[in-house]
Amino acid sequence: MKTSLRLALCLSAALLPSIASAAPERFTVIFGGRNVGHLNADTTGDKTVIDYDYKNNGRGPTIAETIQVNAQGLPTQWAIKGATTFGSKVSENFALKGSQATWSDSTGPGKTPIKEPSLYVAQGASPWALGLYARALMKDADGTLPALPGGTLRLEKGEALQVAGKAGTTAVTAYEVGGIDLNPDTILMDEKGEMFAYLTPDFIIIREGYEGEEERLRGLAAKWSTERYVAIQKDVAHRYDAPVRIRNVRLFDPKTLTLTDPVSVVVSGREIAAVEPIDSPATPGEVAIDGAGGTLIAGMVEMHAHISQDDALLNLIAGITTVRDMGNDNAVLDKLIDRIEGGVIAGPRVVRSGFIEGKSPFSANNGIVVDSEAAAVDAVRWYAARGYWQIKIYNSMNPAWVPAMVAEAHKLGLRVAGHVPAFSNADAMIAAGYDEMTHINQFMLGWVLEPKEDTRSLLRLTALRRLRTLDLNSPKVQQTINAMVDRKLAIDVTLGIHEMFTLGRDGQVPPGAVDYLDHMPVGYQRGAKKAMVDTSAPGDDAAYRAAFDKIVATVKTLNDRGVLIVPGTDTGGSFTYHRELELYQKAGMTPAQILKRATFDMAHYLGRDQQFGSIEKGKMADFFLIPGDPTKDLKAIKSIAMVVKDGTIYFPSEVYPKFGIKPFAAAPKVTVPTRP
Numbered sequence: 001m002k003t004s005l006r007l008a009l010c011l012s013a014a015l016l017p018s019i020a021s022a023a024p025e026r027f028t029v030i031f032g033g034r035n036v037g038h039l040n041a042d043t044t045g046d047k048t049v050i051d052y053d054y055k056n057n058g059r060g061p062t063i064a065e066t067i068q069v070n071a072q073g074l075p076t077q078w079a080i081k082g083a084t085t086f087g088s089k090v091s092e093n094f095a096l097k098g099s100q101a102t103w104s105d106s107t108g109p110g111k112t113p114i115k116e117p118s119l120y121v122a123q124g125a126s127p128w129a130l131g132l133y134a135r136a137l138m139k140d141a142d143g144t145l146p147a148l149p150g151g152t153l154r155l156e157k158g159e160a161l162q163v164a165g166k167a168g169t170t171a172v173t174a175y176e177v178g179g180i181d182l183n184p185d186t187i188l189m190d191e192k193g194e195m196f197a198y199l200t201p202d203f204i205i206i207r208e209g210y211e212g213e214e215e216r217l218r219g220l221a222a223k224w225s226t227e228r229y230v231a232i233q234k235d236v237a238h239r240y241d242a243p244v245r246i247r248n249v250r251l252f253d254p255k256t257l258t259l260t261d262p263v264s265v266v267v268s269g270r271e272i273a274a275v276e277p278i279d280s281p282a283t284p285g286e287v288a289i290d291g292a293g294g295t296l297i298a299g300m301v302e303m304h305a306h307i308s309q310d311d312a313l314l315n316l317i318a319g320i321t322t323v324r325d326m327g328n329d330n331a332v333l334d335k336l337i338d339r340i341e342g343g344v345i346a347g348p349r350v351v352r353s354g355f356i357e358g359k360s361p362f363s364a365n366n367g368i369v370v371d372s373e374a375a376a377v378d379a380v381r382w383y384a385a386r387g388y389w390q391i392k393i394y395n396s397m398n399p400a401w402v403p404a405m406v407a408e409a410h411k412l413g414l415r416v417a418g419h420v421p422a423f424s425n426a427d428a429m430i431a432a433g434y435d436e437m438t439h440i441n442q443f444m445l446g447w448v449l450e451p452k453e454d455t456r457s458l459l460r461l462t463a464l465r466r467l468r469t470l471d472l473n474s475p476k477v478q479q480t481i482n483a484m485v486d487r488k489l490a491i492d493v494t495l496g497i498h499e500m501f502t503l504g505r506d507g508q509v510p511p512g513a514v515d516y517l518d519h520m521p522v523g524y525q526r527g528a529k530k531a532m533v534d535t536s537a538p539g540d541d542a543a544y545r546a547a548f549d550k551i552v553a554t555v556k557t558l559n560d561r562g563v564l565i566v567p568g569t570d571t572g573g574s575f576t577y578h579r580e581l582e583l584y585q586k587a588g589m590t591p592a593q594i595l596k597r598a599t600f601d602m603a604h605y606l607g608r609d610q611q612f613g614s615i616e617k618g619k620m621a622d623f624f625l626i627p628g629d630p631t632k633d634l635k636a637i638k639s640i641a642m643v644v645k646d647g648t649i650y651f652p653s654e655v656y657p658k659f660g661i662k663p664f665a666a667a668p669k670v671t672v673p674t675r676p
Contacts, residue, residue, distance in 0.1 A: 025128070025194070026208035029054040032329060032365025033214070036060070039205055041128050052082075052126035057364035058395070058457045061085050063126050080124045086501065086532040087458055090124040101148065106506035107529045110149060120148040121180055121523050123530055127205055130187045131195025134175050138193070144179070151180035151522040151660075158224060163188075163196070163217070165210030172196045174224065181523035182659045183310050186221055201225060201309065202329050222332065225309050229345040232313065232658050237346060238649040240287045240672070243268045248278055249291030249625065251615045252298070254600035257592035259295060259631060267621040270647040274617055288671040289642070289649075295629060297595060297637070298614050299622035299645065301602035302348070302577050304438070304492050304568025309336055311572045312347030314659065317652040318574040319624035319637060321645045322602075322612065323348045326392055326417075326438070326492075326570070327355035327366045346650065351606055353417065354383030356405070358396035362422075362456035367392075373401040377408045384412035389606070392438065393418030395456045399428060406433035417492065420446065422456045430483045436566065437484070440493040440551055447476055461501055462533065468546040472553060481557060490564040490605070493555050495587075496580040497571050502548040504531045505541075512579035515638055521660035556587040565589075566605070567598050578638050591634040621647040627665060639665040 029037035037054020050065035061084055068077040078094040092105040102111040105123045117140070119133065137143050137155035144154045158174030171191050178184025188196040198205040201222035204214050244267040250259040266274040266286075282288065299321025307315070307325050315323060325333060333352065340347040355367025356379045363369050368379040376398075380391055391409050393402060399421045409416050410433065417436035420429050425446025426437060437443045441464060445455065448466040453459060471477070484491065496512055504510045506529070509517050513528055520528070535541045559565050565584065569576045584594050603613030611620050624643045628636030643650045651667035 027128075027197075027205045028208055028211050030204045030206065030211065030214045031056045032202065034363075034365045035211070036365070039126060039128055050126055050128050052128070055362075058362040059085050059087075063090065063124060065126060065128075078122075078125075080122065082124070083534070084124075084530065084532070086461065087534050088506070088531045089534050089536065092122060092124045094120055094122065103148075105526075106531065107526060108507050112148060116146065118146045118148050119153045121151070121526055123526055127185075127187075127198045128195065130177055130185055130198060131189060131193075133177055134187060134189055134195070135193050137177070147180050147522065149522065149526075153177070154179040156184070158186075159220075161220070163210055163213045165207070165212065167209050170196065170210075174199075174220070176224075180521050180660070181527075182314075182521060182661070186224060188217075201332055222309070222335070226339060226345065229309060229313065232655070233343075233345050236650055236654045236658070237343075238651070238670075239647070240649075242285045242287050242673070243273060243283065244287045244289060244647075244649070245282050246289045246291050246296070246625070248293055249296045250293070250629075251275070251296050252592075252595055252599075252630070254298070254596040254614050257590075257596060257631070259629060262293065265296060265615060265623075267644065267647050270621055272615060272617055272619050272621050275615065285673055287673070290669040290671075291625060292627070292668060294625050294627045294641065294668075295636070296615055296623050296625055297630065298599040298603075299348075299612065299624065299643075300567075300577070300581075300598040301606070302568060302573040303566045303602060304494055304570045305350075305573055306570070307333070307336065307347070307350055309339075309345065309347075311574060312336070312340060312345065313655065314572075314574040315348050315577070316346055316645060317640065317643050317650055317655045318577060319640055319643060320573055320577060321348050321622040321643075322351065322606070322608075323573065324351040324353060324389070324568070324606070326353045326568070327364070327394070330355075330367060343648075346645075346648075348645070352388045354379070354388040354391040354414075355394065356380070356383075356391055356397065357394040358398055358401075358421070360396040360456060363396050364394055370397075373398070373404055376401045376405050380405050380408045380414065381412065384409070384414050388414065390415035390417055390435070393421065393429075393434075395419050395422055395460070397421040399424035399432075402429065402432045420455070422454050423451065425449075426480050427483060430480070430487060430489065434489065436490040436492060438492050438494075439570070440491070440495065440498060440555060443480070443491060443493075444470075444551070444554060446480065447474075464498075464502060464547040464551075465540060465543040466547075467550040468543045470550055472550070472557065481561065481563075484558065484563050485561050488562075490566050491558060492566040492568045493558075494568055494570045494580070495551070495555060495583045496569055496576050498551050499548060499579075499583065500571070501532045502544040502551075504533075505535065506531045512576065512583075515578075515635060516575045516664070519656075519662040519664065524660075552583075552586045555584075559584075559587045559589065564601075564605070565597065567594075567602065575638075581637070582634055585634065592631045594634060595630055595637075621645075625668065641665040641668055 025041040027039040036056045040051045042049050046069045048067045052063040054060040063082040066079045080092040082090045094103045099114045147153045156176040160173045172188040176184040186199045190196045199221035247264045262278045264276045302320045302323040305323035337350050339345045357369045359369050359371040370376045406416050415435040420442045426443045569580050581594050600613035603609040625641045630636040653663040653667045656663045
């Protein structure tokens, strides 16, 4: 689920009614149409005990909470224990004594005197708390309250509707709880003021007995989210019914790996009409944009996305005009693509990968889940008939079925990428005909795992500790690398997520976030300082750090030997995509080579270089403007002043505040001619 606000309550007794209830609360967690866990809340007297656990794709959070309240329902103690999705330990405590609030979480201790009703931003609370916060905000005149340690929480009322289940028909109302993270959380509250459901377009936590409403409610969540982004699009998308001349810019040329002399770029409609000398006179009626000597770079390609409506616009204004989706709810994705291509909302172009997973207790509930070789081959045919670019094979697939899937895919013109299925290794998948390997850990684990070890669990990540003693010159390592080189295969390494996993530590700014974290909302900042993995066991800290060094060395070897490194994140793109590119310098690539890889090389790889990948007359107007020179310092791509996609112009300085983000660069000066 998203990195949403999870808050412990710190309010005056007059503000909050009693929350004590003898009736047990039972919720079902549903992902991809499948029940994957539960959220239970049991209240006895002044104490509520919460049990929250779900597992999708072999992983998920396990959270236990105990809340002690006074006669007015004010939490006086809140203890949160358990583990995050990737296994990092959760140990958080909150206490209110008189007017003094104290807390402790992975970022350390904190305290403050309470001078007015305020909300504490927790790292690890379950979504059950959202109903509690909503009740508190309903009591405030304007539906807002200060948040601790910073920011403001707000509540916005939405639609009223009827839901049907075993207990009959219930009236509920939608609310958005937001203000301290990138996007608000959507919940349903019943007429008693109790939480009925937590909603996203692909994930839902719903009151037990009402599971049959899951699909409809997810559809409503998508509708409400769309309405928000439609409104944003109306505010921030600039379309001019005249040519647009961007004067005094240098272009990154992927052929020479250099910047051109200053020029003017003219956009007409969706295309680049001309690249002209800087002193070329404008024609009557043009819109003028002052590039101020900055750099224009063709739109970048994020090659490992799981795109959603919540991250589409943020990817676009990060200079990413195309993403390759690597697995999604197919129906949800198709609707999102329709909205983007229709100009209803903003987002990058989407190249689709058909996700195929084997049925098991550990299955990821995306795409198509199959239980036989025949069904797997049929899934390949289903994707081919619907114009997908490739298929992606996942963890629970029976390795014996892969050759037949690959043969059918290649016969139908589809490429094949994927994870290494459990109980197999990269060598076997290369031999079976993969065109591209997905994730550097998937590529390397065969060197350190025993044959019967099961990677459908977190082992596929925690086993990275074993890389510390791996000899990269050993025959088994060289055999796999040689196979990649000989077959001219590509690899989507997702280096950044491996940096997060191996080097992130509680209470510290992640290495990849140092350039942007202080621009983010407070809830996002606190969440980012939570480690992904538990490193408390003796030797684990050093082992994970050494593992990342070994991963980087492997990526460098692959790059040095001519294996195509495909830039993708698996972490939502946007800011983390910039870090992904930055890390490739550790693999021996220069900033200019990395820019070429992210733009022209990926357009060529996707078969789209006739329209995209460079800034030339006749190509699509897809590019972004930065003040600096990224060939000298790649960090310059993190300060984007303007993005153009299909000729529509976006200024990140206008967009970022919609998400509570402090902009990184000012918009360029725009002159629109007056009409007679």
